[in-house]
Amino acid sequence: MSSTRLVPETRCMADEELSADDAWHTLRRHGGWHLLRDAFIRFRYGDGFSHSRALALQLCLAVVPFLIALAGLITDLGVESGGQVVADTVTALTPGASVEMVRELLTDDDRTEDVGEVALTLGMFTGLFALTTAMAQIERGANRIYGVERDRPALRKYVRAATLAVGAELPALAGFLVLVAGRAFGDSVQRHYAWGELANTVWNVVRWPLSLVLIVVAVAALFRYAPRRRQPGLSWLFFGAGLATALWWLASALLGVYVRVSDAFGQTYGALTGMMALLLWANLTGIALFLGLSFAAQLEALRVGSPDPAHPDRWEPDRDQPDRDRPDRDRPDGQRPVETTTP
Incomplete structure (x- = not known):
């Protein structure tokens, strides 16, 4: 359950959208550390950790079919038509046992070609379906962080999620591939x-x-079109998108160093090392995304004069002490208890 305060829609307050200059002035006026603290409170009370774990599952269900689709693409292209470049990229993404599998996919027999076409088709469709559900999960988490209690109706929600999967998440995955496997791609082309x-x-x-x-552009587009509210302009949301990207880069780099350097990680999980690393990476990705979204939401809340990120804790009387025995000063709202008489 979310207990965050509703962020008023700034686009209802004026005809012009908020710009990056407005965001910069708001950030300087209220202070970066203060804003980061309140953004984390909004993230926590918006159940951000739970939404991050749910998004991580959907991302894993999307990444694995896309890797299968890349393996099928290797077979369709063949060695002479660029298949070797794709093969080297896949090997960089999934080292170890994938090397032998990639070699088998590069053989030019009819059976391998048929299997590759099936893998490419099913991998793409399955990956896009999982990516659509991931976008729907982002909408749910974004709504709770902004204080919106209900998602869009099912049909509108999943049509928008499918559009965001193609228009925003696929570019984000392309950016991830360029970052992680870009060097292997360049070396293979050379x-x-x-x-x-x-x-x-x-x-x-x-x-x-x-x-x-x-x-950054893909994440800003998610921030703009995922929540069920009228969002400010992309230039305003770039601050939250930039923070999410920076956190994601840092978390991915630290995880990559830990997996490569630590012998205990590989010894603990054995053949499941790659899958466990993927699960950890997906969870950190979700946390970074929703933290950046919380930052953007809190920045907009400060702009409209609603600085409190969450509702105050509700007062609950002790089970062993009736209301009439508790002093009025214990009540956070300062109200006196209602006196009741028995006729």
């Missing part, structure tokens, strides 16, 4: 298509800002 050393160096530099732009 190795198989005589991509020069200069071009490879330029690609390794450009892929970082390219990934940043893709992810």
Whole structure:
């Protein structure tokens, strides 16, 4: 249950949308640390951790079919038509046991080709379905963080979720692939298509800002169109999207270093190491996303003069002490208990 305060819609207050300048002035006036603290309170009382775990499950259900679809794409392309480049990218994403599987997919026999087409088709459809449910989960979490109690009607909700899955989440996944497997992609193109050393160096530099732009724009679009309310302009939401992206980058980098350096992680989970790393990464991704959304919501709440992120705790009398025996000062609202008489 969410107990966050409803954020008033700023687009109902004036004809012009809020701009990045308004967000910057609001941020400077109220202070970054104060805003971060209240954003975390809004995240916590909006049940952000639970929504992050639910989103993590949906992301895992989407990532695995897309990897299967990439494996099917390897077979359809073949070695001569770019399949080796895709194969090297898949190997970078799923190292270890995937190397032998990728080699088998590059064989040019009829059975492998048929299996690859089935994997590509089913992987894409299954991944898009799981991604649509993930977008619906983002709407639910966003609504609770903004204090909106009900989601859109089912048909409108899932049509919008499918649109966001294609228009926002796929670019975000592309940014993730560029960030994580961009170096392997560039090295493979250089190795198989005589991509020069200069071009490879330029690609390794450009892929970082390219990934940043893709992810920030996609996250800002999610912030704009996922909640069931009239949101401010994208320029206003870029502050929350930037925070979510920065947190996601930091969490992903720290997790990657921990998985590579720590021997205990691999020894503990054995063959499930890759899956456990994926689960942890997806959970951290959800937390970063909803924390950035909470920051954007609290920034807008401060702009309209509603600084409290959550409702105060309700007063509950002790079971062993009746209301008439408790002093009035214990009541947070300052009201006196109602006196009742027995006729």
